[in-house]
Amino acid sequence: MEEKYDIIVAGAGLAGNLAAAVAAKQGLNVVLLDRNPPEEAGKKTNWGWVCGDAVAESHLQFIREKLNTSFSYPELDVKVDGVVAISPNMKHKIRFDGEGYVLNRPAFEYKLLQMAIKNGAHHIPHFEVETPIIENNYVVGITGKDKDKQHKEIRAKIIIDALGIATGLRRKLPENPYVDKDIDINDIESTGRFIYEFDPDHVDLDYYDPKNALIHLNQELAPGGYGWVFPKKGNRINIGLGVQKKSLEIRNQKMGTKDNLHSLMDAYVKWNPIIKNVRLDNANNNGKGYWSVAVRRQLPSLVFNGYMGAGDSMAMPNPISAGGIGPALVAGILAGEHAATSFNNNDVSIKGLWKYNLDFNELYGKKTAGLEVFRVYLQSLNNDLINYGMQTFLTPKEAVDLSYGLVPELSVASKAKLLLQGAKNIAAFSNLVYVVKKMKELNEIYANYPKSPEEFQPWRHRVDQMMEEAKSKFQPNPI
Ligand SMILES: Cc1cc2nc3c(=O)[nH]c(=O)nc-3n(C[C@H](O)[C@H](O)[C@H](O)COP(=O)(O)OP(=O)(O)OC[C@H]3O[C@@H](n4cnc5c(N)ncnc54)[C@H](O)[C@@H]3O)c2cc1C
Numbered sequence: 493m494e495e496k497y498d499i500i501v502a503g504a505g506l507a508g509n510l511a512a513a514v515a516a517k518q519g520l521n522v523v524l525l526d527r528n529p530p531e532e533a534g535k536k537t538n539w540g541w542v543c544g545d546a547v548a549e550s551h552l553q554f555i556r557e558k559l560n561t562s563f564s565y566p567e568l569d570v571k572v573d574g575v576v577a578i579s580p581n582m583k584h585k586i587r588f589d590g591e592g593y594v595l596n597r598p599a600f601e602y603k604l605l606q607m608a609i610k611n612g613a614h615h616i617p618h619f620e621v622e623t624p625i626i627e628n629n630y631v632v633g634i635t636g637k638d639k640d641k642q643h644k645e646i647r648a649k650i651i652i653d654a655l656g657i658a659t660g661l662r663r664k665l666p667e668n669p670y671v672d673k674d675i676d677i678n679d680i681e682s683t684g685r686f687i688y689e690f691d692p693d694h695v696d697l698d699y700y701d702p703k704n705a706l707i708h709l710n711q712e713l714a715p716g717g718y719g720w721v722f723p724k725k726g727n728r729i730n731i732g733l734g735v736q737k738k739s740l741e742i743r744n745q746k747m748g749t750k751d752n753l754h755s756l757m758d759a760y761v762k763w764n765p766i767i768k769n770v771r772l773d774n775a776n777n778n779g780k781g782y783w784s785v786a787v788r789r790q791l792p793s794l795v796f797n798g799y800m801g802a803g804d805s806m807a808m809p810n811p812i813s814a815g816g817i818g819p820a821l822v823a824g825i826l827a828g829e830h831a832a833t834s835f836n837n838n839d840v841s842i843k844g845l846w847k848y849n850l851d852f853n854e855l856y857g858k859k860t861a862g863l864e865v866f867r868v869y870l871q872s873l874n875n876d877l878i879n880y881g882m883q884t885f886l887t888p889k890e891a892v893d894l895s896y897g898l899v900p901e902l903s904v905a906s907k908a909k910l911l912l913q914g915a916k917n918i919a920a921f922s923n924l925v926y927v928v929k930k931m932k933e934l935n936e937i938y939a940n941y942p943k944s945p946e947e948f949q950p951w952r953h954r955v956d957q958m959m960e961e962a963k964s965k966f967q968p969n970p971i
Contacts, residue, residue, distance in 0.1 A: 495523070495644070495645075495646045495647070496647045496648065497521050497522060497523040497614070497646065497647070497648040498515075498520040498521040498522065498648060498649055498650070498835055499512075499520050499521070499523070499648050499649065499650050499651075499652060499831050499832075499835065500522075500523050500525065500633065500634055500646055500647075500648040500650070500651045500652065501515070501522060501523070501524045501525070501613070501652045501654055502525050502621045502634060502651065502652065502653055502654060502655050502659075502661060503525070503526060503653070503654035503655040503656060503659075503803075503805070504524050504525070504526035504528070504533045504534060504601075504605055504608070504615065504617075504654075505526075505533070505534040505536070505601065505654060505656055505803065505804075505820070506534060506601065506604065506803060506817060506821055506824060507654040507802035507803030507804075507805075507820040507821070507823055507824035507827070508524060508526070508652070508654030508655075508802070508803070508824065509533065509534070509601065509604035509605050509607065509608045510555065510559075510604060510607075510608075510821060510824030510825050510828060511652045511654060511802055511824045511825070511827040511828040511831065512524040512608040512611075512613035512615075512652075512828065513559060513604065513607045513608040513611045513613065513828065514558070514559070514611075514824070514825050514827075514828025514829055514832070515613075515652075515828040515829075515831050515832050516608060516611040516612040516613040517559075517612070517828075518828075518829075518832035519612075519832075520831070520832055520835060521614075522608075522612070522613040522614065523613070523614045523615075523616060523646060523648070524605075524608055524613045524614065524615045524616070525616050525621055525634070525636065525646070526615070526616075526619065527618065527619060527620050527621075528617060528618075529617045529618060530602070530605060530615065530617055531598070531602060532598070532776070533601040533602055533604070533605040534597065534598075534600075534601030534604075534605075535598075535601075535778075536656055536781075536783055537781065537783055539780065539781030539782060539783065540776065540777055540778035540779070540780075540781045541597040541598060541601070541776075541778050541781075542683070542685050542781035542782065542783040543597055543685065544594075544685065544705075544720055544722055544730055544732060544814075545569075545594050545595040545596075545597050545722065545817075546572070546575070546592055546593070546594050546595075546720075546722050546730075546815070546817075547592055547593055547595060547815075547817040547818060547821075548590055548591075548592045548815075548818055549590070549591040549592055549593065550590070550818075551818035551821050551822065552568075552593070554821060554822060554825065555821055555825065558825050559607060559825075561607065563600075563603070566596050566599045567595060567596055567599040567600040567602075567603050568593045568595060568596070568600075569593070569594050569595060569596040569724050569725050570593065570702075570723050570724055570725055571591065571592075571593055572591070572592050572593065572594060572703060572704055572705050572722075572723065573589065573591065573703050573704055574587055574588050574589040574590050574591070574592070574704055574705070575587075575588040575590075575592070575704065575706075575707060576588070576701070576704050576705070576706050576707065577707040577709060577718075578698055578706065578707065578708055578709065579709060579878055579879045579882045579883075580708075580709055580710040580711065580712075580875035580878055580879055581875070581879045582698055583879065583883070584879065584882035584883050585698075586888055586891045586892060586895075587888065587892075588892055588895065592705070594705070594722045594723060594724055594730060595817075597778070598776045598778060616638070617639070618638070618639035619636055619637070619638055619639070619644075620637045621634050621636040621655060621660070621661065622634070622635050622636045622637065622660065623635050623660065623661070623664050624661050624664055624665065625645060625647065626665075626666055629666055629797055630797040630798040630840075630841075631651050631661075631665070631796065631797065631798040631799040632647055632648075632651075632798055633645055633646055633647035633648060633651065634646055634651060634661065649798065649835055649840050650798055650799070650800060650831045650834065650835060650840050650845075651798060651799050651800070652800045652801070652802060652827050652828075652831060653799065653800070653801040653802070653805045653806075654801070654802050654803050654805060654820075654824065654827075655805050656803065656804040656805060657675075657680075657783075657784055657785065657786055657804040657805070657807075658784075659801075659804075659805040661799075661805070662791075662801060662805055665796055665799065666796075668796055669948070669949060670792070670793035670795070670796055670842060670945065671792075671793055671794070671795070671796050671799070671801065672791050672792070675786050675788065675807055676788070677737060677738075678736065678737075678738055678968075679786055679787060679788035679807070679864075680736075680737075680784050680785070680786050680787070681716070681717050681735060681736060681784065681785050681786075681787050681814055682734065682735055682736075682737060682782070682784055683717075683732060683733065683734040683735075683753075683782065683783055683784065683785055683814075684732055684733060684753050684754065684756070684757035684781070684782045685730065685731070685732030685780075685781055685782075685783075686730075686731050686732065686757065686761070686770075686772065686779060686780050687724065687728065687729070687730055687731075687772070687773045687774075687775075687778065687779050687780075688728065688729055688731060688761075688767065688770040688771065688772060688773060688779075689726065689727055689728045689770070689771045689773050690727055690728070690729065690767045690768060690769060690770045690771070691727065691768050691769040692727060692766050692768070693765060693766050693767075693768045694765075694766065695766075696765065696766050699721065699764050699765060699766040699767070700721055700729065700764070700766040700767060701723065703723070704723075705721075705722045705723075706720060706721045706722070707719070707720050707813075708720070708760075709878055709882075710875060711739070711743065711873075711874055711875050711878070711970035711971065712743065712747070712875065712970070712971070713733065713756065713759065713760050713763060714733040714734065714735055714756065714760070715735050715736065715739035715740045715742070715743040715968075715971075716736025716737075716739025716740065716871045716968055716970060717733060717734035717735045717736060717739075717814075718733065718734065719731075719732070719733040719760045720732055721764065721767070724773075728773055729767065731760070731761060731764075731767070732757070733756060733757060733760050734785065734814060735753060735756065736871060736968060738968050739968040739970045740752075740756075742968055742969070742970055742971065743970040743971050746970075746971040747971060753782060754782075785804070785814045785816060786804065786807035786808075786809060787809060787810075787811045787812075787814050787864070787867055788807050788811055788860075788864050789807070789811065789860040789863075789864050789955075789959075790806050790807050790808045790819070790852070790857050790860055791806045791807055792948075792952050792955065793849055793945075794806050794823070794827075794848060794849055794852060795842055795845035795848055795849060796842055797840070797841050797842050798840050798841075799845075800827050800830070800831060800845055800848060801827075802820065802823035802824050802826075802827040803816065803819070803820035803823055804816055804820065806823070808820060808823060808856075808857075808860075810860065810863060811860055811863040811864040811866070811867040812863050812866060812867050812870070812895055813895070818856070819856050819857075822852070822855055822856050823856070826848055826851050826852055826855070827848060830845060830847060830848035830851070831845075833847075842945050843944060843945055846943075846944055846945055849941065850941055850943070853938060853941040857938070857941075858897075858935065858938040858939060858941070859896070859897025859898075859935060859938070860897070860938075861934040861935075861937070861938055861955060861958075861959065862897050862899070862930070862931030862932075862934040862935050862938075863895075863897050863931075864959065865930045865931060865934065865959070865962045865963075866895075866931060868962065868963050868966045869923060869924065869927045869966055871966070871969075871970075872923070872966040872967060872968060872969050873920060873969070874969055874970060874971055875971075877916065877917070877920045880917055880920075881920060881921075881924070884917075885920075885921055885924055886900070886924075894928075894931075897931070897935065899928055899931050899932045899935060900928065923965070923966070926965070927962075930958065930962050933958065934955070934958060937951070937954060937955060937958070938955075
């Protein structure tokens with residue numbers, strides 16, 4: 493049996509629900525496919541929704557305006573004043589002010605799904621998406637299995653891939669220079685995340701802060717990544733960590749250990765002196781999970797003939813923070829808008845869809861290549877250098893600017909007086925100067941994102957060359 497729609501949205505997560513809600517609102521015949529039942533919309537894996545669930549208020553505001561909606565408890569579980577990144581020796585902190593929320597993810601996703609359905613999208617749950625249907629170098633549909641495990645083919649003018657990081661659609665696209673099929677393992681963080689109820693041992697806001705999202709930078713506890721403690725309602729926390737596989741291997745080798753993600757998670761919970769008598773909060777079977785997140789620039793093009801991608805399927809999370817909720821929300825909305833425009837213009841070629849690339853780049857994507865270089869630099873620093881760097885290299889404002897992809901003025905001359913005369917410190921600082929320069933160059937290149945597919949190849953070649961050069965300069969060096 494073959495079915496036909498104007499638009500197929502594959503994946504009813506953050507990006508998919510919003511893309512479907514927006515395209516359906518514009519009158520298009522939209523089908524939204526997901527393997528989960530409605531009450532489990534957006535569940536990434538059998539292990540649950542697996543996320544820190546922290547999102548900035550500004551990203552929620554974007555949805556409120558675009559879809560004329562509001563959010564409150566229970567989908568917004570706890571309001572936080574900001575994020576605090578803490579150095580390995582716990583002595584230096586960088587505060588990222590800016591209101592945000594820790595979400596009740598199942599409730600939030602359910603609400604987005606209801607929005608899509610209310611706007612007219614046809615939701616098919618229990619549907620496993622398998623492959624794209626390709627004809628004449630266009631994606632013209634998908635194959636998959638319905639709830640009865642029956643093979644299905646569904647066709648549409650545009651297929652929006654919102655299947656998350658493990659998407660099979662992107663990986664089975666025809667060979668093309670626009671949308672990459674693979675993501676380098678070194679650009680992926682393996683993550684673990686638990687939701688616990690606990691008894692606070694005493695008050696120490698560096699380990700648990702009911703009003704702030706805490707990030708612990710520590711190459712022994714979380715090599716190549718970081719650990720987090722985010723508050724939830726009651727005495728509950730969302731606690732987790734991410735590691736880069738290569739950094740973990742080097743750290744294990746140097747320390748003579750055999751740690752893996754699971755043992756690191758357990759160690760991180762034990763390390764925290766405030767979090768005592770933990771009880772797993774397994775509501776919605778979402779208490780304990782492991783998953784992956786890409787920490788690189790988004791894929792160079794988000795579109796191909798008949799195909800658009802949004803969210804983790806396009807590696808959109810922030811390369812420094814791994815925050816992917818914001819970009820998935822932004823991209824979902826833009827993808828829905830642009831899909832409707834291209835459909836109505838009767839041009840679903842890569843050229844017809846190209847403006848989505850430009851708009852995502854403008855609203856979010858233009859800073860991520862620079863941030864990726866900064867991430868690779870951070871992964872090359874051991875705990876001592878991170879401690880020293882957070883104390884000495886940057887003012888708090890410069891550090892915050894950098895993390896947002898803004899490039900501070902930084903000169904060796906002006907900072908040299910702050911440096912101790914250790915060769916390692918000087919090398920780390922001059923590497924930071926190099927990184928800042930590269931960030932500036934990459935931001936400029938992304939400010940001139942190609943206006944059409946014809947201009948794409950030389951632009952991409954330049955980006956790839958610069959990234960390779962920057963990455964070859966830094967090796968993970970956690971210990
Ligand atoms: C441990 C961890 C912590 C994180 N913490 C944060 C954080 O605190 N803040 C933040 O901003 N970001 C965080 N992120 C990133 C964030 O979770 C993701 O960026 C976000 O979920 C991406 O949304 P998405 O809609 O693109 O994809 P997903 O959330 O992955 O949704 C994809 C949907 O597609 C469905 N699907 C997949 N394959 C198929 C298939 N073959 N057939 C049918 N359906 C399918 C899935 O079941 C799911 O419903 C974290 C990620 C991890 C792993």
